[in-house]
Amino acid sequence: MKQLVISSVELNRNFAFVKGNRQINAKAVAAKVKSIREYGQLSPITVVKGEDVYLSGGHLVDLDGNDIPDEQTENYFAVLDGQHRLMACLKLGMNLDNLVIAEPLNVEMSIVALIAEMNICTTAWKGTDYMAAPCMALEMKENEVFEFALELRRKNYPLSTISQWCLGKNTLKPRDFVNAIKEKKLPKAFENSAWYQRSINWYRVAQEKFxxxxxxxxxxxxxIIDQGHEAKDPTAFYAQIEERIEQLTDEQAKLIMNPPKGLVTREQLIIDNLVEYLGR
Known part of the structure; x- marks a missing residue:
């Protein structure tokens, strides 16, 4: 039997998260707040040095999700396990310098494998959680389509909707991201940015209305996808839809999002209102 000896050492580093790791869950943080308020910190937060994440091909974000420059990674500890405990301590106004941290016991595993074993195996991954794997494990060149997908993921969009906004069709599946690790490159679908070049504009305008x-x-x-398929001139329809969304009044946007109850389903009412106010 080996005894883990924990000592107090002054370490002048801030905390950060590994970019692409699963999102913070507000309910989980609330539960941790309740526990820590009553019992204190019960187990160490597992961290590695920030530069080790960078050297393994990963990147860091601060506790608000903002990118940390790679040249500054040595100023941080990257949290592998304990994100929700850390955020709970932050909510409680605790001094983060007093938290007990520990490095992984298995020093031979890759960082992405450590995160997987510590987090994924305890709670089954959802569709968008699989997007974390290539983001953490691959040395990716800039890919604006995938960056858009990650933006939507951070806002808790489901994988099917992310696929439609980014690719124009519901084709992205969890296995695509698993295969990305094996092939050491992003899914091929992200190589084509033609749809994204249009959809990003629709999305930015729609954010102002919905x-x-x-x-x-x-x-x-x-x-948009359905009407584009049915249009005699899809290119013309796609070119016009941005302006049509922009011209929606606040009242029309509210009616689309929250239609009055009728004889048909809410979904059908929304679709009918979209057709009425945005046209075919």
């Missing part, structure tokens, strides 16, 4: 909750439910992007 809530993120509504946009995440694929009503709008589904309408």
């Amino acid at each position: 809530s993120e909750t509504f946009l995440a439910k694929k009503y709008l992007i589904g309408y």
Whole structure:
């Protein structure tokens, strides 16, 4: 039997997260707040040096999700396990310098494998969680389509809606991201940016009119895709839809998002209103 000896050492580093790791869950943080308030920190937070993440091909973000320059990684500890405990301590106003941290016991595993074993194996991954794997494990060149996908993931969009906004079709599957690790490159679908060049403009305009909750439910992007397929001139329709969204009044946008109850389903009412106010 080996005894783990924990000592107090002054370490002048801030905390950071590994870019692409699963998102913070507000309910999980609330539960940790309740526990830590009553019992204190019960187990160490597992960290590695920030520069080790960078040297393994990963990147860091601060506790608010903002990118940290790679040349500054040596100023941080990257949290591999304990994100929710850390955020709970932050909410409680605790001095983060007093937290107990520990390095992984298995020093031979890769950082992405450590995160997987510590986090994924305890709670089954959802569709968008699989996007974390290539983001953490691959040395990726800039890819604006994948960056857009990650932006939507951070806003809790489901994988099917992310696929439609980024690619124009619901084809992205969790296995695509698993294969990306094996092949050491992003799914091939992200190589084509033609759809993204149009959809990013629709999305930015739509953000001014609709809530993120509504946009995440694929009503709008589904309408655009369907109408584009049916249009005699899809190119002309796609070119016009940005302006049509921009011209929506606040009242029309509210009616689309929250239609009055009728004789048909809410989904059908939303689709009917989209057609009425945005046209075919």
